[in-house]
Amino acid sequence: MALILLTLIGCLAGWFASIVMRSEEGRLILQDMGAGLVGSLAVGLVASNFTLLGGLRLASIVAALAGATIAVAALYFYRMRKAQ
Numbered sequence: 001m002a003l004i005l006l007t008l009i010g011c012l013a014g015w016f017a018s019i020v021m022r023s024e025e026g027r028l029i030l031q032d033m034g035a036g037l038v039g040s041l042a043v044g045l046v047a048s049n050f051t052l053l054g055g056l057r058l059a060s061i062v063a064a065l066a067g068a069t070i071a072v073a074a075l076y077f078y079r080m081r082k083a084q
Helices: 002-020 026-047 058-083
Strands: none
Touching: 002 026, 002 058, 026 058
């Protein structure tokens, strides 16, 4: 259950970030969702000591949201730097 929750948090955070950053191209939206997913799973599992049931704690959920946000922001800054 916790793995599904972390996955949903990551994908939703990536999708929301693509809306905020006005990424209208489908490929960019999927990249944002993928970055959010990876960030959420990585930080969420670390915060819950790599136990899937620990992902149901509020601290793990907040950490997963923060990880997804950081991963999407890093992807955005990478894209901006590459465009220059």
